[in-house]
Amino acid sequence: MNAVMAIIRRDLLLAMRRKSEVLTALFFFIIVVSLFPLGIGPETALLRKIAPGILWVAALLATMLGLARLFAPDHADGTLEQMVLAPAPLGLLVTGKIIAHWITTGLPLVLLAPVLGIQFDLDTGALGILVVALLLGTPLLSLIGAIGAALTLGLRGGGVLLSLLVLPLYVPALIFGAGAVEAHISGLGAGGHLSLLAALLALAVFFAPWATTAALRIALE
């Protein structure tokens, strides 16, 4: 457990020292989301309708931005080898890295979303559902993204391949995440969507670190 905490602490420390990487994704999210109300104009009914989809698509793309750098620096400087050779199981250490990735990219998106949602005239209830959906969905994005990042590790032009590999896998998160907010707005209740999102998250927590570890071992051979 100590080793996992060490990995999380190290990655957070590194993120603090390389602020630009974290801030780029964050500003990307803010700007992309803000462009839509400016482009469409003050049609509140339309804005309210498209808000969940836009916020979620922007969150997906913002997560994608930093994904290629999840394992690449560790691979390049030999840290990954040391992680494989550490006494703690690689799966645990990888989980630590994924948690750190979520804290630096997913969590800021969750915290910013309600502020950005106001631009789309969403009411308090809808904003609350949006936050809950993102809270369940962004860890899912980090977990699935880690598999893709590990699979494309060390490949030339891996960035584009990573998008092609990971974005289709993000579709369920997008459908249920954006669907939750839409269902709430239309009065159907978001419970069903949120439950499915939580189920996907539980599945990914179990499966993704294992798959990522297997992919990393192949990349290192």
Place this chain on the structure above:
Amino acid sequence: MLTATALSCVRGERRLFAGLDLAVGPGEWLHVQGENGAGKTSLLRILAGLSPAAEGEVFWQGEPIKVLAEGYRRQLLFLGHHGAVKEELTPLENLTLAAQLDGTALEEMAALKALARFGLRGREDLNVRFLSAGQKRRVLLARLAVRKATLWILDEPFTALDVKAVEMLSGLIVEHVTNGGIAILTSHQAIPLPNGKVLKVGT
């Protein structure tokens, strides 16, 4: 005791070596020699358990390392070509985080002492990015002084080190070996250390 029987290694289409046997016991060190591309690094990676051998098996205390897994990794310290040193962190942070990753708590005093031993006094809180290549290697070698491992596998440990650092590292290896440790290393230079065995790869 580290033994290996009938190891062979295939890289791409090329067979680097085949039928390679070795045995290194406590208090001994092994100097792996060979031309560039002979398969020295590949051999060390196989011995460390990082890549599988095409044929053959590696044993630690008579048990295959694949079976021992964690038990073997606890005894092993592997330093590869790459630094495994983070440029954005300070030498002190690098050292303490590496120790935590190994599952051992390292007190700040012990870490500072190890860094001072390798001539990094006064640079503990400077980002590694601002250090020279040789100093980066020294940060890495300070790990040898703090990590308690029986088996050291070092790939080109003398690269980029100056005369004084080479002496310090040699001293560290002698100390480790006389205390019953095992060291396996590659180097193109002759290493004047006692109790050494030589293994030529790719001939």
